[in-house]
Amino acid sequence: DAKTTQPTSMDCAEGRAANLPCNHSTISGNEYVYWYRQIHSQGPQYIIHGLKNNETNEMASLIITEDRKSSTLILPHATLRDTAVYYCIVRALGLNRDDKIIFGKGTRLHILP
């Protein structure tokens, strides 16, 4: 079962920042937070991941709370092409790693023109 809770859907105006929340209150010390998205008729696409520090790459920023029980994916300037289902996943790495990722239902993000 997925270890995360996400809103079913969200809307965001084009050009604005899209902030997608994720709760993972039972996260363990060796579990990382991963984000993927799936645009219609495509396979999921890796976005970003982190353990406890905030992370940023060319696609997005990931903000993880100090207690690590929740996180927010930020798309700084959303475009229509960002319309997709966004999946927040926790996955153990290291010695007792999860070899597979388990997808939940994700958040369906609609970018509005």
Next chain:
Amino acid sequence: GAGVSQSPRYKVAKRGQDVALRCDPISGHVSLFWYQQALGQGPEFLTYFQNEAQLDKSGLPSDRFFAERPEGSVSTLKIQRTQQEDSAVYLCASSYGQYDGYTFGSGTRLTVV
């Protein structure tokens, strides 16, 4: 190639027919995963290979499903005696190391009629 390639892109099978779905992972990627995605649902894990070894097949729904990766590169997912409930998109993903994100292919959409 630069990405994960899956073929065919679409497959229509008559109930009872056997099908074979192919996945070409990114060259050098050690891990390979198969997922099944029903309409409107998140991807569901089927099986996982590390090189040629099938380390986890816990997600295969029945003994009609079989996957192989004989030389540690190309993988084939075979479904025998297809049933209507097998209709779904079958996704393949590969990764180099455990800390890396997965790269997914665009999937094969199987329709059983």
